[in-house]
Amino acid sequence: MIYLTRVEHFNAAHKLSNPGWSKEENKEVFGKCANENWHGHNYELHVTVKGEPHPETGFVFNAKTLGTLIHDVIIEQVDHRNLNVDVPFMAGKFTSAENFAIAIWEQLEQHLPEGAALHCIKLYETPKIYVEYYGGK
Numbered sequence: 001m002i003y004l005t006r007v008e009h010f011n012a013a014h015k016l017s018n019p020g021w022s023k024e025e026n027k028e029v030f031g032k033c034a035n036e037n038w039h040g041h042n043y044e045l046h047v048t049v050k051g052e053p054h055p056e057t058g059f060v061f062n063a064k065t066l067g068t069l070i071h072d073v074i075i076e077q078v079d080h081r082n083l084n085v086d087v088p089f090m091a092g093k094f095t096s097a098e099n100f101a102i103a104i105w106e107q108l109e110q111h112l113p114e115g116a117a118l119h120c121i122k123l124y125e126t127p128k129i130y131v132e133y134y135g136g137k
Contacts (some may be wrong), residue, residue, distance in 0.1 A: 003119055004059075006066045010075050013040040014095040036112040038082060044130075046122035047069065047108065051115050055092035061116040073107050097125045101133040109135075 016033040026034040051060040083095040124130040
C-alpha cells in the first residue's frame with residue numbers, strides 16, 4: 001500500500017457558539033473562538049490517498065490531478081469564506097475543526113477514481129492545533 005499526500009492552503013472565518021447556551025457559557029467554553037464578529041484561520045489541508053501504483057504510470061493517483069480536485073471541490077467553496085454562513089457543505093453543522101475535516105472527507109470521497117481511496121484528512125487550524133480523520137463514524 002502506497003500513501004500520497006497533497007497539501008493545500010486556504011483562509012476562512014468561523015465562530016464556535018452553541019445557540020442553546022448564553023453568551024457567557026459560550027465564552028467560557030470557546031473563549032475567543034466565540035467572538036460574535038467571527039475569527040479566521042490560515043488553514044493547511046493535508047489530503048492523503050492510498051492504493052497500489054498503477055502499472056502504466058506508477059501512480060496511486062496523479063498528484064497534480066489530486067491538487068486540482070482539492071481546489072475545485074474544497075478550496076473554491078471555502079477560501080476567504082465564512083464557514084458558518086457561506087459554505088453549503090457546512091450548513092447546519094457545528095464548525096469545529098473536527099466536523100470540518102469530516103465534511104471535507106465527505107466532499108472528496110465521492111470524486112476519487114477506482115483504485116484510489118482516501119486514507120486521511122489532516123486539517124491544521126493553527127501551527128499548534130490540527131485534527132486527523134480516517135473515515136468512518
